[in-house]
Amino acid sequence: MKSVLVKEIYRNTEKYIDENVVVSGWVRTIRSSKSFGFIELNDGSFFKNIQIVFEDNLDNFKEISKLPISTAIKVEGLLVATPNNKQPFEIKAKSITIEAESDKDYPLQKKRHTFEYLRTIAHLRPRSNTFSAVFRVRSLVAYAIHKFFQERGFVYVHTPIITGSDCEGAGEMFRVTTLDFDNLPLDENGKVDFKKDFFGKETNLTVSGQLNVEAYALAFRNVYTFGPTFRAENSNTARHAAEFWMIEPEIAFADLKDDMELAEEMLKYIINFVLENAPEEMEFFNKFIDKGLLERLNNIVNSDFERITYTEAIDILKKSNKNFQYPVEWGNDLQTEHERYITEEVFNKPVFVTDYPKDIKAFYMRLNDDEKTVAAMDLLVPGVGEIIGGSQREERHDILVNRMKEMGLKQEDYWWYLELRRYGGVKHAGYGLGFERAIMYLTGMTNIRDVIPYPRTPRTAEF
Amino acid sequence: MKSVLVKEIYRNTEKYIDENVVVSGWVRTIRSSKSFGFIELNDGSFFKNIQIVFEDNLDNFKEISKLPISTAIKVEGLLVATPNNKQPFEIKAKSITIEAESDKDYPLQKKRHTFEYLRTIAHLRPRSNTFSAVFRVRSLVAYAIHKFFQERGFVYVHTPIITGSDCEGAGEMFRVTTLDFDNLPLDENGKVDFKKDFFGKETNLTVSGQLNVEAYALAFRNVYTFGPTFRAENSNTARHAAEFWMIEPEIAFADLKDDMELAEEMLKYIINFVLENAPEEMEFFNKFIDKGLLERLNNIVNSDFERITYTEAIDILKKSNKNFQYPVEWGNDLQTEHERYITEEVFNKPVFVTDYPKDIKAFYMRLNDDEKTVAAMDLLVPGVGEIIGGSQREERHDILVNRMKEMGLKQEDYWWYLELRRYGGVKHAGYGLGFERAIMYLTGMTNIRDVIPYPRTPRTAEF
Numbered sequence: 058m059k060s061v062l063v064k065e066i067y068r069n070t071e072k073y074i075d076e077n078v079v080v081s082g083w084v085r086t087i088r089s090s091k092s093f094g095f096i097e098l099n100d101g102s103f104f105k106n107i108q109i110v111f112e113d114n115l116d117n118f119k120e121i122s123k124l125p126i127s128t129a130i131k132v133e134g135l136l137v138a139t140p141n142n143k144q145p146f147e148i149k150a151k152s153i154t155i156e157a158e159s160d161k162d163y164p165l166q167k168k169r170h171t172f173e174y175l176r177t178i179a180h181l182r183p184r185s186n187t188f189s190a191v192f193r194v195r196s197l198v199a200y201a202i203h204k205f206f207q208e209r210g211f212v213y214v215h216t217p218i219i220t221g222s223d224c225e226g227a228g229e230m231f232r233v234t235t236l237d238f239d240n241l242p243l244d245e246n247g248k249v250d251f252k253k254d255f256f257g258k259e260t261n262l263t264v265s266g267q268l269n270v271e272a273y274a275l276a277f278r279n280v281y282t283f284g285p286t287f288r289a290e291n292s293n294t295a296r297h298a299a300e301f302w303m304i305e306p307e308i309a310f311a312d313l314k315d316d317m318e319l320a321e322e323m324l325k326y327i328i329n330f331v332l333e334n335a336p337e338e339m340e341f342f343n344k345f346i347d348k349g350l351l352e353r354l355n356n357i358v359n360s361d362f363e364r365i366t367y368t369e370a371i372d373i374l375k376k377s378n379k380n381f382q383y384p385v386e387w388g389n390d391l392q393t394e395h396e397r398y399i400t401e402e403v404f405n406k407p408v409f410v411t412d413y414p415k416d417i418k419a420f421y422m423r424l425n426d427d428e429k430t431v432a433a434m435d436l437l438v439p440g441v442g443e444i445i446g447g448s449q450r451e452e453r454h455d456i457l458v459n460r461m462k463e464m465g466l467k468q469e470d471y472w473w474y475l476e477l478r479r480y481g482g483v484k485h486a487g488y489g490l491g492f493e494r495a496i497m498y499l500t501g502m503t504n505i506r507d508v509i510p511y512p513r514t515p516r517t518a519e520f
Numbered sequence: 521m522k523s524v525l526v527k528e529i530y531r532n533t534e535k536y537i538d539e540n541v542v543v544s545g546w547v548r549t550i551r552s553s554k555s556f557g558f559i560e561l562n563d564g565s566f567f568k569n570i571q572i573v574f575e576d577n578l579d580n581f582k583e584i585s586k587l588p589i590s591t592a593i594k595v596e597g598l599l600v601a602t603p604n605n606k607q608p609f610e611i612k613a614k615s616i617t618i619e620a621e622s623d624k625d626y627p628l629q630k631k632r633h634t635f636e637y638l639r640t641i642a643h644l645r646p647r648s649n650t651f652s653a654v655f656r657v658r659s660l661v662a663y664a665i666h667k668f669f670q671e672r673g674f675v676y677v678h679t680p681i682i683t684g685s686d687c688e689g690a691g692e693m694f695r696v697t698t699l700d701f702d703n704l705p706l707d708e709n710g711k712v713d714f715k716k717d718f719f720g721k722e723t724n725l726t727v728s729g730q731l732n733v734e735a736y737a738l739a740f741r742n743v744y745t746f747g748p749t750f751r752a753e754n755s756n757t758a759r760h761a762a763e764f765w766m767i768e769p770e771i772a773f774a775d776l777k778d779d780m781e782l783a784e785e786m787l788k789y790i791i792n793f794v795l796e797n798a799p800e801e802m803e804f805f806n807k808f809i810d811k812g813l814l815e816r817l818n819n820i821v822n823s824d825f826e827r828i829t830y831t832e833a834i835d836i837l838k839k840s841n842k843n844f845q846y847p848v849e850w851g852n853d854l855q856t857e858h859e860r861y862i863t864e865e866v867f868n869k870p871v872f873v874t875d876y877p878k879d880i881k882a883f884y885m886r887l888n889d890d891e892k893t894v895a896a897m898d899l900l901v902p903g904v905g906e907i908i909g910g911s912q913r914e915e916r917h918d919i920l921v922n923r924m925k926e927m928g929l930k931q932e933d934y935w936w937y938l939e940l941r942r943y944g945g946v947k948h949a950g951y952g953l954g955f956e957r958a959i960m961y962l963t964g965m966t967n968i969r970d971v972i973p974y975p976r977t978p979r980t981a982e983f
Contacts, residue, residue, distance in 0.1 A: 060773065062741075064673060081773040082741075083944045101741030101772065102673055129773070129946035156773070157915065157946040180936040181943065183739035193740070196676040203666050210527060210565055213659040217974045218681070218748045219694070219725075219763055221981040231682070231696050231718070233725065235752045238695075238704060238712040249701040255694070255752055255762070256981040262682075262696065269974060269983060276646035277656070278525075278545075278564030285681045285747065289698045289718055299718070300682055309564065310523065310544040310592070310619070452620065473643040473983055480644065481546045483592035483620040511680045511732060518684040518719035520732060520936055 060131065064103035070146065073136045078148065080107060081131045081156065083184070086167060089122040096124075098132065104190055104337040108147040109134070115153060126166060127159035127184070172507050179511050179520050187346070190338035191508055194331055195496050201330035202283060202304055202492075205323055211306065212277040215284060216266025221258055222470060229289040230261035231299075262287035267305050267487060268421070268474050271450060274307035274485050275477055281306040283492075291515050295504040298493065300513040307487035313423075313432045313449040316486035317409050320436055320445050321362045323490075324407070328354050331499055347501025353440055354499070360406035367391075367413045367430065370399055377403075390417045391435075396442035407438045420460045422448040423484075434488070441498050447488025454478035523594065527566035533609065536599045541611065543570060544594045544619065546647070549630060552585040559587075561595065567653055567800040571610040572597070578616060589629060590622035590647070635970050642974050642983050650809070653801035654971055657794055658959050664793035665746060665767055665955075668786055674769065675740040678747060679729025684721055685933060692752040693724035694762075725750035730768050730950060731884070731937050734913060737770035737948050738940055744769040746955075754978050758967040761956065763976040770950035776886075776895045776912040779949035780872050783899055783908050784825045786953075787870070791817050794962055810964025816903055817962070823869035830854075830876045830893065833862055840866075853880045854898075859905035870901045883923045885911040886947075897951070904961050910951025917941035 060079040082100030089095070089111075096109040109132050111121055124130070134150040164178055165185055175182040182188040206213065219233050235255040236242065244250040251259045266282040273280045282305040290297060306323075308315060332339055332354065343351045365373075374385040374395055383392040391410065400408045412430040415422070422431035432449035451457040457478060461468060468475060496508040506512040511520045523542040545563030552558070552574075559572040572595050574584055587593070597613040627641055628648055638645040645651040669676065682696050698718040699705065707713040714722045729745040736743045745768045752762060769786075771778060795802055795817065806814045828836075837848040837858055846855040854862075854873065863871045875893040878885070885894035895912035914920040920941060924931060931938060959971040969975040974983045 062673065081946075083738075083946075101737075101739055127944040129944040131773075157944050159944045160942040163943045178936075180735040180940060181739075183736055189739065192677070192736070193675055195678075196670075196674075199676050199678075200666055200670045203663055207659075207663045210525065211659075212656055213662050214655070214973055215658075215662075215748070215765060217763065217976060217981070217983070219750075219976050219981055222983075229698070231698060232701075233694050233696060235692070235694060236701075238699075241701060241704075255754075255978060256976070257979040258981065260981050272643035272983075273646055273655070273973065274564075275546075276564055276644075276652065285678070287682075291718075300680065302678060310594075473641075477643060479623040480626045481590040481592040481620050481622045483544075483546075510677055510736065513680060513682050513719070515718060516720040518680070518682055518721065518723050520680070520685075520735075 058133065062102035063098070063100045063105070063107045066107065066136065066146075067103055067105060074138050074146065076136055077133065077151075078136050079131065079133045080148065081129070082107075084124055084126055084128045084130060084159075086126065087122075087124055094122050096121075096130075096132075098130070099184075099189075104186075104193065104335075104341065108144050109150050109153070110147050111150040111153060115150065117153065117155075120155070121153050124155070125159040125161045125163060127163045129156040129159075130154060131156055172504065176506055176512070183510070186341065188507070190335075190341050191496070191500055191502060192510065194335050194338050194500055195508060197331055197334050198327055198496060198499060199283070199492070201327045201334075202323075204330070205326045206279075206281045206306065209279065211279040211281050212273065214266070214270050214273045214280050214282055216263065216269040216282050218263050218285065219256070219260050220263045221256065221260050222268070230264060231287050231289045233260045233262060264288060265303070265305065265489065267307070267489070268471075270305055270307045270487070271474070271485065272477055274309045274487070275482060278309045279306075280308075293515055295506075296494070296497075298505045298509060298512055298514055301505070301509070302492035304490045304492060305487060307485060309483055309485040311449075311486050312484055313411060313434055313447075313486055316447050316449065316488055317362075317364065317411075317434055317436075320409075320434075320447065320488055320490075321407075324436075324445070325358050327495070328358050328499065332358075342501050349440075350501045356405075357407055357438065362436070363404045363406060363408040364411065365399075365408060366411050370395070370410050373399060373403055388414050388416065393442040396435075396437045397439075400437040400442070401439045405439065407436060410435050410437060415460075418448070420464045420466060421450050421457070423451045424456055424460070432486075438498065441494070444494055444498060445488050445490050447486065449484065449486040452478055452482045452484050454482070521596065525565035526561070526563045526568070526570045529570065529599065529609075530566055530568060537601050537609065539599055540596065540614075541599050542594065542596045543611065544592070545570075547587055547589055547591045547593060547622075549589065550585075550587055557585050559593075559595075561593070562647075562652075567649075567656065567798075567804065571607050572613050572616070573610050574613040574616060578613065580616065580618075583618070584616050587618070588622040588624045588626060590626045592619040592622075593617060594619055635967065639969055639975070646973070649804065651970070653798075653804050654959070654963055654965060655973065657798050657801050657963055658971060660794055660797050661790055661959060661962060662746070662955070664790045664797075665786075667793070668789045669742075669744045669769065672742065674742040674744050675736065677729070677733050677736045677743050677745050679726065679732040679745050681726050681748065682719070682723050683726045684719065684723050685731075693727060694750050694752045696723045696725060727751060728766070728768065728952065730770070730952065731934075733768055733770045734937070734948065734950070735940055737772045737950070738945060741772045742769075743771075756978055758969075759957070759960075761968045761972060761975055761977055764968070764972070765955035767953045767955060768950060770948060772946055772948040774912075774949050775947055776874060776897055776910075776949055779910050779912065779951055780825075780827065780874075780897055780899075783872075783897075783910065783951055783953075784870075787899075787908070788821050790958070791821050791962065795821075805963050805965075812903075813964045819868075820870055820901065825899070826867045826869060826871040827874065828862075828871060829874050833858070833873050836862060836866055851877050851879065856905040859898075859900045860902070863900040863905070864902045868902065870899060872897050872899050878923075881911070883927045883929060884913050884920070886914045887919055887923070895949075901961065904957070907957055907961060908951050908953050910949065912947065912949040915941055915945045915947050917945070
């Protein structure tokens with residue numbers, strides 16, 4: 058008999074009640090007395106365990122009674138309804154086969170562990186309730202994102218990970234090299250000769266696929282990236298990782314308004330998708346990780362996101378009479394405290410802030426007619442602050458060249474990016490969503506290290 | 521009026537015939553006489569163009585007549601059926617607005633270009649027929665892969681890109697570093713001091729997520745990775761890139777037989793998905809790129825894949841009386857010529873070859889009872905040879921340790937991988953599919969540089 062997934066039993070219970078079933082999984086807990094015992098079995102297919110009842114009519118009753126946690130077993134038995142118990146059904150075992158017995162020093166015993174400790178056993182933590190929920194939701198959200206864009210005809214583009222350029226000069230980058238450190242080739246000036254490196258020049262890990270994907274938006278109209286990006290910043294905060302995934306849609310024949318509509322639709326779609334497809338996990342987060350989670354997410358799905366300009370935001374902040382740590386002044390970037398005040402206290406829903414001063418934004422953002430602001434947008438959400446950042450791109454060749462000059466960027470480094478403006482470079486826009494930030498937001502987890510299977514942070518690249 | 525996507529018009533034609541529509545897109549070709557003209561317009565949403573007819577009743581008729589290729593325009597007009605023409609319908613323009621006029625030196629004029637030349641304009645080539653088809657199919661295949669696994673409850677795992685370990689010692693790796701090359705820190709022995717590097721040790725770009733994802737299979741049972749992997753090999757062939765994407769499913773409570781069933785089901789699913797969702801593109805490939813393509817793919821979908829052992833394969837090759845370039849000898853790896861002979865000439869369908877000599881396979885593959893072979897499988901397909909490689913993993917702690925010793929691997933580097941064998945490390949199996957190889961196979965494109973948006977190969981990291 059082939060084993061059936063525990064998820065299948067939970068989702069189509071009627072089909073299996075009073076039937077013989079075979080399940081395979083790992084022992085999460087075991088209790089036994091002289092003549093019978095209970096096993097909570099988890100097979101990985103589902104957040105919840107299935108209860109196994111076994112009795113001393115089994116040949117190997119004694120052996121089973123003493124099984125260490127995390128042992129892999131195969132159970133054949135009758136699925137019976139248990140309407141008066143906590144769990145809706147259980148399996149009365151007819152046979153239990155040991156597939157792989159665990160050593161007794163298994164580190165994930167029943168007692169609670171700190172998230173910090175669990176990070177040191179990243180190879181085992183997905184077997185705990187919290188991380189089983191986190192990483193299943195992570196997988197579902199990734200799928201929801203693909204589904205959302207593909208159903209709308211967007212083309213998924215794999216932009217390069219290794220790059221010879223430094224998009225928008227954003228932050229510090231990791232160098233990629235095959236040069237021998239003990240024997241670096243030098244050029245005639247005694248400098249390291251990158252012509253001898255694998256790619257014949259200096260290369261780094263990408264910080265964004267945006268510039269590359271713009272070229273594809275001008276071919277396919279609606280496109281998106283979803284891939285890893287990197288920051289070599291020495292930030293040891295709960296919200297920064299050196300390696301994280303990012304989603305960057307880009308749409309042509311579109312302006313900032315279209316961009317915001319897309320972002321709002323996408324975020325609501327993702328939330329609905331996880332609420333529908335991971336109800337058990339979301340309930341768990343709401344109960345044990347973040348008590349306001351479901352209310353907050355339902356609030357987002359049911360609101361029309363607010364739209365205000367940066368200038369209006371500054372006005373609101375100035376009139377608030379709040380004592381902010383960072384000064385509120387037109388021309389300064391908004392800090393998290395400002396963002397959270399606006400989205401939580403003023404509007405209590407997601408807020409797009411648009412049209413930021415050009416001097417605090419990137420060179421590729423479209424200059425507004427006031428020549429002081431650019432067509433940028435940040436989406437602020439309660440509980441977090443900024444979760445999405447985007448802009449309409451500067452499609453006018455000469456204005457873009459001017460902005461690049463102002464910011465000290467070399468035109469020859471961007472020859473192809475500038476060419477896009479010469480060959481039908483119609484208006485277009487896009488945004489970036491940090492995938493891990495989204496997962497944190499959707500689960501209530503507060504440390505980015507706890508939503509990445511094997512996190513990379515300063516001085517940490519284990520496993 | 522909002523513009524409608526050209527794909528929507530092709531797919532739901534009845535809805536739009538004899539209606540006013542607005543479309544936006546780029547001029548692919550333009551022909552005009554004194555009083556009327558034709559534009560082939562492509563809006564990126566669909567492989568095919570839509571024909572626009574314009575006449576001298578337009579105010580800007582003269583300007584439109586002279587529009588350079590690749591200009592972005594917006595057209596409002598009546599969609600009329602043209603049953604006697606090559607194209608099924610056309611738009612009779614009532615107005616044409618220029619959204620972004622192209623410069624006249626647009627490099628992608630109508631004449632045919634070589635693929636080599638088009639690689640030098642990677643930012644523009646997705647606008648050509650071939651690359652528009654390639655990259656839309658690439659996107660659809662990526663989606664098909666996610667859909668296949670997610671519909672079966674597999675959990676998508678993002679394994680790390682930056683790694684401190686060297687999985688299976690597979691090939692040369694790229695180093696990732698933030699050390700200053702002009703000022704490398706040295707330790708007391710005068711060696712480069714990697715303790716001062718970003719992660720406090722030597723790190724590289726991953727060559728495979730398999731070891732990492734095995735831990736997740738032992739938590740979630742059925743999992744997969746889909747991410748970029750890297751090889752710093754100085755191979756300038758049509759089939760090697762330094763950066764490519766890989767899919768690695770891993771299944772627990774499963775053996776090599778289950779592994780092969782999954783691979784067969786997945787491959788058929790992907791092929792059916794692109795045949796269904798990109799019929800125009802696939803027809804184009806079949807006509808202009810690879811005349812046997814559709815027949816070959818249909819053959820795959822409709823065959824039961826063959827299964828033979830490596831030992832049987834050697835027998836077949838020896839009895840073939842073919843003059844192979846590489847000698848056929850038990851213990852040698854199969855070369856592409858051997859693989860293609862078996863899959864094309866002997867069976868004329870996909871063939872799994874299993875149970876290879878242990879000495880030519882990786883340390884983690886499960887040792888068979890004969891102690892000479894391992895539970896490995898390669899899937900060979902006509903036209904290509906090997907497209908998938910997989911194995912059942914060695915789940916027995918002591919045998920794994922022995923194999924590692926034999927191969928000179930340090931146990932302490934694999935402490936967590938070994939621990940998986942101590943804590944319910946039930947039998948499990950998996951395989952790897954090179955994404956670009958699959959795209960080449962599905963499109964008939966013969967150079968890997970032509971199925972990656974911005975390819976990275978030795979001495980090439982442009983754009």
